[in-house]
Amino acid sequence: MRKKVIAGNWKMNKLLGEAVQFVEDTKVKVPSTEKVESVVCAPFPYLPTLVEKAKGTDLAIAAQNMHFEESGAFTGEVSPAMLKDIGVTYVVLGHSERRELFAETDETVNKKAHAAFAHQLVPIICVGETLEQRESNTTMEVVEDQVKKAIDGLSEEQVKASIIAYEPIWAIGTGKTATSEQANEVCTHIRKVVANAVSETAAEAVRIQYGGSVKPSNVDELLSQSDIDGALVGGASLEADSFLQLVEAGAK
Numbered sequence: 001m002r003k004k005v006i007a008g009n010w011k012m013n014k015l016l017g018e019a020v021q022f023v024e025d026t027k028v029k030v031p032s033t034e035k036v037e038s039v040v041c042a043p044f045p046y047l048p049t050l051v052e053k054a055k056g057t058d059l060a061i062a063a064q065n066m067h068f069e070e071s072g073a074f075t076g077e078v079s080p081a082m083l084k085d086i087g088v089t090y091v092v093l094g095h096s097e098r099r100e101l102f103a104e105t106d107e108t109v110n111k112k113a114h115a116a117f118a119h120q121l122v123p124i125i126c127v128g129e130t131l132e133q134r135e136s137n138t139t140m141e142v143v144e145d146q147v148k149k150a151i152d153g154l155s156e157e158q159v160k161a162s163i164i165a166y167e168p169i170w171a172i173g174t175g176k177t178a179t180s181e182q183a184n185e186v187c188t189h190i191r192k193v194v195a196n197a198v199s200e201t202a203a204e205a206v207r208i209q210y211g212g213s214v215k216p217s218n219v220d221e222l223l224s225q226s227d228i229d230g231a232l233v234g235g236a237s238l239e240a241d242s243f244l245q246l247v248e249a250g251a252k
């Protein structure tokens, strides 16, 4: 049984006081169970404070991005070593907003995945098709290509420890969720891609999240699907109550 992962991706939202309040409100309420991991992906300036606040609880704190280099002349960037040093444990890589707006490529996502493992960070690797690609029936090949490139050169153990988030771009922040069947179909395909590229063992172990307008009212159905092991959630992760309902669904 794969442990589910519910990750709230706050994106560029909340001020420090609000971020701290959220962690105070949720850290004692997230379920302590083998069934689910609860993760909050917060903006960089809040990470040290939130890691401190969440210490010793079942709430993990993640970054939303990082550079792949250890250090150097990269003004404005944050390195994997810095994240590791302050106690961050997960990092989102290749979110579609970073691919679209900040020139993230499959190649940089792959470099970042290697860098994450070099610093004991668990990567949450995002993939997903545009509406145009879905309408032209190229979803499976687009996603297959993204997954293969992202995990290229990782060891079997590293792939087993990775999290892949399938986020159809047309379902992000639009209120349009993929149906649970549509979401599962692609997640099943991702698992096959991993089986072919790495091994059956890696495919069995890798956790695959769905993301795109996940909310308390649709999370149960999505999580009941055979190949969906969690959710990466934007809007519905901003309120503590709603985030807690999502992690409770993961603990069922």
Ligand SMILES: O=C(CO)COP(=O)(O)O
Residues within 6 Å of the ligand: 009, 095, 167, 171, 172, 173, 174, 175, 211, 212, 213, 214, 232, 233, 234, 235, 236
């Ligand atoms: O992009 C997402 C999570 O990374 C999804 O965002 P929404 O849940 O707001 O659609």
